[in-house]
Amino acid sequence: MNTVFLLVVLVATAGWITSTVTLRVQSLQLKADRTERRLALVLDHFGIEEPELAGMDEVRALLMADREISAIKAYRRITGAGLAEAKLAVEALAVTVKKP
Template identity: 45%
Template sequence: MDAVAFLIVFLGIMTIKFEISRADRRAARLERKLDLVLEHLDLHEEVPRRDEIVALVREGKRIQAVKTYREVTGAGLAEAKEAVDRLG
């Protein structure tokens, strides 16, 4: 009986994991589309503390700039690095 319960729990966890993964992929796809729309309209996302981040880049403190960008936007490492590269 314990094996059946384990199997049910395992399958439930795998199903949830799959659904979360699918939702993440859909969210990423929507973000890419939104980025394209913003770029097409020549609109730019307002970045809090932008001046501070740009100043850090100019001072050669790219790592600190990426860290600050991540703190204020909640972006991941790769996204923050790309954004800081665009700002600098």
Template identity: 45%
Template sequence: MENLLPGIALVVLALAVWSSTGDRRSKTLERRLVRLENKVDLLLAHAGIEEPQDPRLAEIDALLAKDKKIQAIKLHRELTGSGLAEAKEAVERRAR
């Protein structure tokens, strides 16, 4: 058993390093994606082009009109594939 402890510790350390590297990469990619989305938004605004609205987003507006914010967030996530925080923020923007 004592012979296995250093090996187990090494495996746990390797897994920790590997997971932190993957997390760092995903955060870097996420930041780059946000910057690209901001640039596209600026280009569209400069060209005077409005982003086309998905007709299914009207369902979200209908849910918000009925004070069903949680269902609206769920629907937004289904339609866009966004995460919970992103969907909540988007739905709150639509509610204003």
């Protein structure tokens, strides 16, 4: 009986901790998103363009050679972005790249 009770308490505590951490992470993500939007507005207001990262020429060259997967890998290596973010960024960049 004691073992079952302790197991239930442990599971309930783990659930509470998980939900608390999840809510905190979501709150921090919302704050980060809001800060990024505000920073973008400030940069736009002052006419400041974000400098391009070194190595993006390699990504463009790979896109021009129809090597999108290699371009995504290169983008991830250069920026440290995750797979989904890199895929979206490379697809957006592919629209601006003129293929021979």
